[in-house]
Amino acid sequence: MAAAGAALRVEVGLARPVRPDPGGRGHPTIRLPEQWRPATRGAAARLLARRAAAGAGSVLKSEHGVGGSGVTVVTPERLRSAGGARALLRRLPRGPLLVEEYVAGPAAGEPGGGLRDLTYDGFVDGAGDVHEVGAAVMDVADGGYRGATVGPGVVPAESERPLLAFGAAVGRELAAAGYRGWFDVDFVTDGAGGLAPTETNLRLTGPAAAFMVAARLDALRGAEHFVRIVDRVELGARLPDGQLEELCGELARACSRLGAVFVPAVPTAAFEPAPWLGVLVAALSRQGLDAAEALVRAEALAVGRPFADGR
Numbered sequence: 053m054a055a056a057g058a059a060l061r062v063e064v065g066l067a068r069p070v071r072p073d074p075g076g077r078g079h080p081t082i083r084l085p086e087q088w089r090p091a092t093r094g095a096a097a098r099l100l101a102r103r104a105a106a107g108a109g110s111v112l113k114s115e116h117g118v119g120g121s122g123v124t125v126v127t128p129e130r131l132r133s134a135g136g137a138r139a140l141l142r143r144l145p146r147g148p149l150l151v152e153e154y155v156a157g158p159a160a161g162e163p164g165g166g167l168r169d170l171t172y173d174g175f176v177d178g179a180g181d182v183h184e185v186g187a188a189v190m191d192v193a194d195g196g197y198r199g200a201t202v203g204p205g206v207v208p209a210e211s212e213r214p215l216l217a218f219g220a221a222v223g224r225e226l227a228a229a230g231y232r233g234w235f236d237v238d239f240v241t242d243g244a245g246g247l248a249p250t251e252t253n254l255r256l257t258g259p260a261a262a263f264m265v266a267a268r269l270d271a272l273r274g275a276e277h278f279v280r281i282v283d284r285v286e287l288g289a290r291l292p293d294g295q296l297e298e299l300c301g302e303l304a305r306a307c308s309r310l311g312a313v314f315v316p317a318v319p320t321a322a323f324e325p326a327p328w329l330g331v332l333v334a335a336l337s338r339q340g341l342d343a344a345e346a347l348v349r350a351e352a353l354a355v356g357r358p359f360a361d362g363r
Contacts, residue, residue, distance in 0.1 A: 067175065067183035070220040079221070081214040083246045085111075085153040096149050097137035104128040104137070109154030111195075111250075115147040123195040125154060152250075158243040168192070168241055170207055171200065171259050172219025175234040182223035187212050188259040190238070191282075200259040201341070202266050203278030215239060215247055222252055234260060258283060265315060265332050278341045279334040281317060285349055287327040288356020296322045296329075299355060303348055307333060312344035 090096035096112075103110050107128060114122035124144065126137075134140040141149075157168045169192040173185035187207040191198040207215065219237045226235055234256050239247045258281050266279040291299060300316045307314040318330025329352060333344040 067185045070174070070182040070184050070223060079214060079218050081246050082218050083155065083242055083248045085155055085248050085250070087153070088151045090149060090151060093141050093149070094138075096151060097141055099151055100126055100131060100137040100140075103151075104131045109156070111152040111154050112141075112144065113150040113152060113251075114145050115149075125195050127154070155240050155242050155248040157241055167207070167211065170211065170215055170239045170241065170247070171257075172215055172222075172237045172239070173234070173257070173259055173263055174219055174223045174236075176223060176227045176232050178232060180227045180232070182220055182227055184216060184220060184223075185260075185263050187215050187219075188262065190259065197258065198284060199280060199282040200262055201278065201280045202259065202262045203338070203341075204276045206278065206338075210245065211241065211247065218247070218249065222249075226252075226254070236260070261317060262332060265334060269313060269334055275336055277313075277334045277336060278338055279332060280341055280345060281330075281332045282345060282348075283318070283330050285329045285331055285352045287322060287329055288353040289358075290324070290327045291322045291355065295355075299352070303331075303351055306347055306351065307344045310340060310343055310347065311335060312340050314344065314348065 088099060090099055100110055100112075104126070105128075109125065109127045112124040112126055122145070124140075126140065131137055131140060134143075167189060169190040171188050171190055173188065175183050175185065177183060186202060188200045188202045189206050190200045222237050223235065231254060233254065235252055235254050236257050236259065237252045238250050240250055242248055262279040262281040266277050269277045269279070296319060300314070300319070304314045313334040315332040315334070316329065317332050321328050321330075331348055333341060333348060335341040335344055
C-alpha cells in the first residue's frame with residue numbers, strides 16, 4: 053500500500069524523487085541548535101537559570117506535544133516574570149524535558165522577518181526511496197502552529213535550496229532506519245541567512261494538506277497555485293451543521309468571485325463554546341490568496357452580527 057500511495061502522489065505531481073547527496077558537500081548554512089537532556093527537574097531549572105544569567109534564551113520541549121503544545125520559549129525576561137526557573141517548570145506537564153538553544157531570528161522590521169518558520173515535506177515510499185514534496189512558510193506565534201502557505205517562490209531560493217537538501221538528507225536517514233511514510237522537518241531562520249532545524253514529524257501535518265490541495269488544483273486547472281491552510285478562523289456565532297454548510301457554500305461562491313478557491317478543512321469546532329473553523333484557500337497570486345483569507349475571516353465573524361444587533 054505504501055508503494056502504491058507513493059506512486060499515486062508522484063503521478064499527480066505532488067512529489068519529486070530525491071537524488072543521492074554528493075559526498076562531502078555537507079550543509080554549510082544549516083545550524084544545529086545545541087541540546088541538553090537534564091536528568092531531573094532540578095537540573096533543568098539550574099541549566100535554565102545559568103543560561104538566562106548569561107543572557108541566552110532556551111526552548112523547553114516536553115515529551116509529548118503537537119502543533120506547538122509542549123514547547124515553551126524561555127527568554128531571560130520570561131524567566132524573571134515567572135518567578136524563576138523552578139516556578140516556571142512547575143507549570144509544565146510531568147515527564148522528561150529537553151532543553152534546546154533558542155535561535156534568535158531577524159529583528160522586527162529587518163528583511164526576512166516574515167520567513168521565521170519554514171518546513172520541508174517529503175515521504176519515503178515502500179521501496180525506501182525518498183520523494184521531495186516541497187517547502188512551505190509556517191505561521192507560528194509563541195511556539196504555536198497556526199497555518200502554512202505553499203506555492204511558487206513563497207520560500208526564497210537562497211533559503212529553499214539548503215532547506216530542500218537538508219530535508220532530503222533527513223529523509224534518507226529515516227529511510228535507512230526503516231521508516232516509511234510522510235515526514236516533515238521544521239526550521240527557524242537565524243537572521244543571518246542560516247537555517248536551524250527544530251524537529252521532524254513522522255506523520256501527515258497541516259502543510260501536507262496544503263501541498264495536496266495545490267497539487268490537485270494544479271492538475272485540474274493547469275497552473276501553479278498558492279495555497280494557505282489556516283487552522284483557526286474565528287466564527288461570530290456557534291453554527292449547527294445545516295448553517296455551517298450554508299456558510300461554507302457562501303464562502304466558496306464569494307472566493308470564486310475573487311478567482312480563488314475555498315475548502316473547509318476542520319468543521320468540527322463550529323459549535324464549540326468558542327467556535328472556529330479550519331480552512332484552506334487557494335489562488336493564482338499571493339495578493340489573491342491574501343484577499344481570499346481576509347474575506348473568509350470577515351464573513352466568518354459576520355455570522356454573529358444578527359445576535360449583536362438583537363435580531
